[in-house]
Amino acid sequence: MAPLLVSHPSSQRGSQEKEDLAAPTSNGNTRVATFEASKLIYNYTASPRSVPDEDNACSGPDTICTDHMVTCTWNASKGWDFPELKEYGPLAIMPTASVLHYATECFEGLKVFRGFDGKLRLFRPDCNTQRMLVSTKRIALPAFDPKELEKLILTLVSVDGPKWLPRERQGSFLYIRPAIIGTQPQLGVQTSKQAMLFITASFNPRMDAPVGGMRLHTSPEDMVRAWVGGFGYAKVGANYGPSLLATQEARDRGFSQILWLYGREGYCTEAGASNFFIIWRTKASENGKLQLLTAPLDERLILDGVTRRSVIALVRERLTEELEIVERTYTIDEVIEAHNDGRLVEAFVSGTAVCTYNTSDHSTP
Ligand SMILES: *Cc1c(COP(=O)(O)O)cnc(C)c1O
Numbered sequence: 430m431a432p433l434l435v436s437h438p439s440s441q442r443g444s445q446e447k448e449d450l451a452a453p454t455s456n457g458n459t460r461v462a463t464f465e466a467s468k469l470i471y472n473y474t475a476s477p478r479s480v481p482d483e484d485n486a487c488s489g490p491d492t493i494c495t496d497h498m499v500t501c502t503w504n505a506s507k508g509w510d511f512p513e514l515k516e517y518g519p520l521a522i523m524p525t526a527s528v529l530h531y532a533t534e535c536f537e538g539l540k541v542f543r544g545f546d547g548k549l550r551l552f553r554p555d556c557n558t559q560r561m562l563v564s565t566k567r568i569a570l571p572a573f574d575p576k577e578l579e580k581l582i583l584t585l586v587s588v589d590g591p592k593w594l595p596r597e598r599q600g601s602f603l604y605i606r607p608a609i610i611g612t613q614p615q616l617g618v619q620t621s622k623q624a625m626l627f628i629t630a631s632f633n634p635r636m637d638a639p640v641g642g643m644r645l646h647t648s649p650e651d652m653v654r655a656w657v658g659g660f661g662y663a664k665v666g667a668n669y670g671p672s673l674l675a676t677q678e679a680r681d682r683g684f685s686q687i688l689w690l691y692g693r694e695g696y697c698t699e700a701g702a703s704n705f706f707i708i709w710r711t712k713a714s715e716n717g718k719l720q721l722l723t724a725p726l727d728e729r730l731i732l733d734g735v736t737r738r739s740v741i742a743l744v745r746e747r748l749t750e751e752l753e754i755v756e757r758t759y760t761i762d763e764v765i766e767a768h769n770d771g772r773l774v775e776a777f778v779s780g781t782a783v784c785t786y787n788t789s790d791h792s793t794p
Contacts, residue, residue: 459508460505460506460507460508461507461508461509461510462508462509462571462572462573463509463572463573463574463577464501464503464509464510464511464512464573464577464578464581464626465509465511465512465577466512466577466580466581466584467580468511468512469499469511469512469513469514469581469584470511470512470513470514471514472513472514472515472516473497473514473516473588474496474497474515474516474517475516476516477496477592478496480592480593480595481493481632483598483601486632487632487633487634492631492632492633493631493632494517494629494630494631495517495585495589495592495593495603495629495630495631496516496517496588496589496592496593497514497515497516497517497585497588497589497630498514498515498516498517498518498585498627498628498629498630499512499513499514499515499581499582499584499585499626499627499628500512500513500515500520500625500626500627500628501513501581501625501626501627502612502623502624502625502626503571503623503624503625503626504622504623504624505571505622505623506622508571509571509573512581512626514584514585514588517629520625520627522610522612522614522625523612523614524614525614525615525616526610526611526612526613526614527610527611527612527613527615527621527623528610528611528612528621528666530616531611531618531621532568532665532666532667532670533568533569533570533610533611533621533624534568534608534609534610534611534665534666534667535561535564535565535567535568535570535608535609535663535664535665535666536561536564536606536607536608536609536664536666537557537558537560537561537564537605537606537607537608537664538557538604538605538606538664538781538782539551539552539553539554539557539582539604539605539735539781540552540602540603540604540605540633540781540782541586541590541594541602541603541605541630542594542600542601542602543594543595543596543598543599543600543601543602544599544600545599545600547596547599549586549587549590549591549594551582551583551586551605552735552781553735553739554579554582554583555575555576555579556735556738557607557735558575558576558578558579558582558607559575560664560733560735561575561578561607561609561664562575563662563663564663564664564665565609567660567663567665568611568660568663568665568667569620569621570609570610570611570621570624571609571624573626578607578626581607581628582605582607582628585605585628585630586603586605586630589603589630590603590630593630602633603630603631603632603633604630604631604632604633604781604782605628605629605630606628606629606630606631607626607627607628608626608627608628609624609625609626610624610625610627611623611624612624612625633782636782639685643685643686643700643778644683644684644685645684645685645686645687645688645700646679646682646684646686646687646688647687647688647690647695647761648675648687648688648689648690649675649678652674652675653689653690653691653692654668654672654687654689654691654698654699655668655689655691655698655730655731656691656730657728657729657730659729659730661698661699661729661730661731661732662726662729662730662731662732662733663732664732669702672687672689672702675687676701685701686700686701686703686778687700687701688700688705688761690761691730694760695760695761695762696724696758696759696760696761697724697759697760697761697764698724698730698731699724699731699732700778701778701780702732702780703734703736703778703779703780704723704724704731704732704734704736704737704778704779704780705723705724705776705777705778706721706722706723706737706740706776706777706778706779707721707722707723707759707764707767707773707775707776708720708721708722708752708773708774708775708776709722709764709767709772709773709774710767710772710774711772712770712772717772718753719751719752719753719774720752720753720754720755721740721741721744721752721753721754721755722755722757722759723737723741723755723756724756724757724758724759725756725757725758726756728758734779734780734781735781736779736780736781737779739779740779741754741756764776
């Protein structure tokens with residue numbers, strides 16, 4: 430029997446490799462280490478579709494996407510191929526594809542808005558594309574240059590945006606969903622040597638706050654969303670499927686979402702697929718200060734939301750006098766105590782496409 434060798438990661442710390450943009454492969458060829466937006470191949474659809482009314486756009490069981498999508502494939506020996514803009518439609522992958530068995534998938538979600546001044550605008554796409562790289566690495570899918578992904582998103586938006594976000598629909602938006610999947614058609618728990626990027630743009634329901642506020646149910650005692658050392662900080666598909674059971678049970682009981690608690694202490698982490706904030710007054714013994722409280726990023730339990738960051742940045746910029754920002758672990762018992770003391774001022778969630786409430790089945794992280 431071969432000896433079992435166990436290596437401990439502490440001996441490898443500090444040896445993080447730098448990513449080269451073109452890395453030589455073992456056969457001496459140069460592997461393309463990022464897709465490049467300037468190489469995009471345009472294959473416009475021959476059958477453009479008509480844009481649905483806003484009222485109907487999200488009422489059916491399928492997400493309605495725009496005319497086009499962008500795709501790009503990768504394999505371990507050649508690297509990234511040229512990206513392609515083409516008609517929106519099904520992808521071809523084998524039943525043995527890595528993603529279908531081992532959840533080698535990550536994604537992003539961001540919006541392009543039709544402004545009240547008539548312009549089209551993306552909200553902080555650089556944050557999403559950088560986070561996508563973090564998620565991609567967590568599941569050992571190929572790296573890329575986030576700036577190139579941003580350019581591909583911009584291109585899709587400039588091709589389909591003008592038609593699918595008509596000028597008169599000011600304030601409306603399309604939801605951009607980039608995703609990368611492992612496509613290697615070989616069973617076996619291993620790094621996928623083939624991958625595919627795709628980017629779609631679609632209609633998504635408006636996420637206005639439900640009348641009377643959102644009702645959250647704490648997570649069941651035998652379930653956690655993420656754990657220290659896990660992958661809660663990455664937007665990988667594997668985080669979401671297993672959260673649906675608790676969410677459905679909560680909805681059946683008239684709640685909108687799960688407030689995910691962690692550990693015996695019941696630390697508040699996130700709500701549904703959005704970040705969770707509390708505004709409270711500290712106890713009189715702590716001067717009764719008004720604080721904006723949210724879970725910290727350092728244990729990598731929660732997702733580093735772009736809207737979370739934006740909320741914090743706005744408060745820091747405009748409200749520091751009256752509202753102290755506190756990023757720390759805090760428990761549900763502290764929240765309940767604050768509520769009982771009448772110190773709880775408000776609670777809210779932030780996210781690009783936070784879930785709707787129980788009257789609707791739409792829910793997009
Ligand atoms: C996407 C997501 C968020 C929100 O991130 P934004 O960048 O603000 O849209 C928060 N938590 C989880 C678990 C998510 O998947």
